[in-house]
Amino acid sequence: MRLVKLIANLGYGSRKEIQTAIRHGWVTDREGNRLKADATTAHEDILFDDEPLDPAPGMVLLLNKPVGYTCSTKDSGRLVYDLLPDRFRVRKPVLSTIGRLDKETSGALLFTDDGTFLHRVISPKSEVPKVYEAELDRPLRGDEAALFASGDMMLEGEDKPLRPAELEVLDEKRARLTLHEGRYHQVRRMFAATGNHVNALSRLTIGGLGLDGVAEGEWRLLDEVDKAKIFG
The missing domain is CATH 3.10.290.10 (RNA-binding S4 domain)
Known part of the structure; x- marks a missing residue:
């Protein structure tokens, strides 16, 4: 070229x-x-x-997304791309988020311009686990872990049960939840189905990759070792 x-x-x-x-x-x-x-x-x-120069196509980066930023290039308000160098927004091939975090969710968010890598991460066959920490409006009932792990839980408006998920209780209003799929607003909807409300939500890890050393609002490029952790 x-x-x-x-x-x-x-x-x-x-x-x-x-x-x-x-x-x-x-x-x-x-x-x-x-x-x-x-x-x-x-x-x-x-x-x-x-x-x-910035890395050649095939770049993957990890952002510690703050609350208040939208995973979009076109929406009004603050966008996750505002936290990256301006030139990243116009790279060819395009730099895309791997999945999304809603505006009020913080934590680990991946970007790449490698379509094959993107689809590998999000493919159900890869079963990449994602760990979230939730702060709840009301105390846990006590049966959430069994319900989430059952493989029988149905979300409103859907006709396919959720895959089993693991819940770790941190205190009466805080919990960590490990998902093995990524449905729309899944964590919030799961707790809503138990009569609770998520006040704050953060994604801690994607596969075996965490946010160690990446401050909120900051990002870093991933090397081959980092990328392997996602699937390890």
């Missing part, structure tokens, strides 16, 4: 803008040598304005 198209597809600017950047010497190799538009320098050795 020509250097101009490569950098433009990463979101650094239009092809015309990248051509201008190359003419001004803003695109170099790691030794500081100016690169021409037809350069065949390896991706990892290219600098744009003295900084390494």
Whole structure:
């Protein structure tokens, strides 16, 4: 791929803008040598304005999503993409969230521009577990763990029972819930079916990948070890 198209597809600017950047010497190799538009320098050795290029397509990142942000590129209000570099929003292939968290849910949220990886994570066949922590409006009844684990629980408006889920009681109004599927507002609807209401909800882990070292509102790129943890 020509250097101009490569950098433009990463979101650094239009092809015309990248051509201008190359003419001004803003695109170099790691030794500081100016690169021409037809350069065949390896991706990892290219600098744009003295900084390494963003990863090539196949990028996966983890965001610690705060409450109040919507998983969308077009909705009004604060969007999860506002927490990432502006250029990430216009990468080609597009950088998409892997699943969603509703506006009032915080925690682990993955992004990728790799469609194959995205579908592997969300596929029911992968059975990637997700752990949530919920703060409830009223004390737990005591039978929630058995109900959620039964494999017989039906949500209103659906005709297929939920897969068994594991509940860990933290205190009378707090619990951790491990899901093995991802239905619309599933955690909130499960507790609503028991007569309770979720006041606060956070996703702690996706598979074996947690938020260690990622502060709220911050993100980090994942390497192959991180990605393997999701399925491990």
